Amino acid sequence: xFHAMLxxxxxxxxxxxxxxxxxxxxxxAPLLYREESVDVDVRVVRCRGARLELGYEIxxxxxxxxxxxxxxAAYDLETGRPRRISQPELDFLARYMTD
Numbered sequence: 001x002f003h004a005m006l007x008x009x010x011x012x013x014x015x016x017x018x019x020x021x022x023x024x025x026x027x028x029a030p031l032l033y034r035e036e037s038v039d040v041d042v043r044v045v046r047c048r049g050a051r052l053e054l055g056y057e058i059x060x061x062x063x064x065x066x067x068x069x070x071x072x073a074a075y076d077l078e079t080g081r082p083r084r085i086s087q088p089e090l091d092f093l094a095r096y097m098t099d
Contacts, residue, residue, distance in 0.1 A: 005092045014077040016086070018052060022071040031058065031065040038065065044096040050074045050082040052093070 007013050031038065038060045045053040056068040074085045085093075 005089055011078075015083075016089075017075045017077045018072045019075045020070060021073050023068065024070075025066055025068040027066050028064050036060070042096070043098045044093045045069065045098060047085060047090060047093050047097070050084055052085065055098070 007016055038058055041057045041059065043055045045055045047053070050073050052072040052074065054070045054072065056066075056070065057064055058066040074083045074089070075081070076083045
């Protein structure tokens, strides 16, 4: 999902980083090892200022195994400070927003 918006230049990647501030996972059902794959659905729940919230759902056709909410901050690793999410990043993330 995010590879398309990552800068190719390493220095620019450090200035345009995201860091995880919080992660909450609700386990709904056991997911035992098996050969069949499961889906991991990711959506943008909220994106504002320097904050990005992503919702995750781990599921197959029959059930949901886990749901998660990850809060991230847009961050400049060079200055060690949060930064505002840029307009190109907002435009990219808007494709994954939920209503």
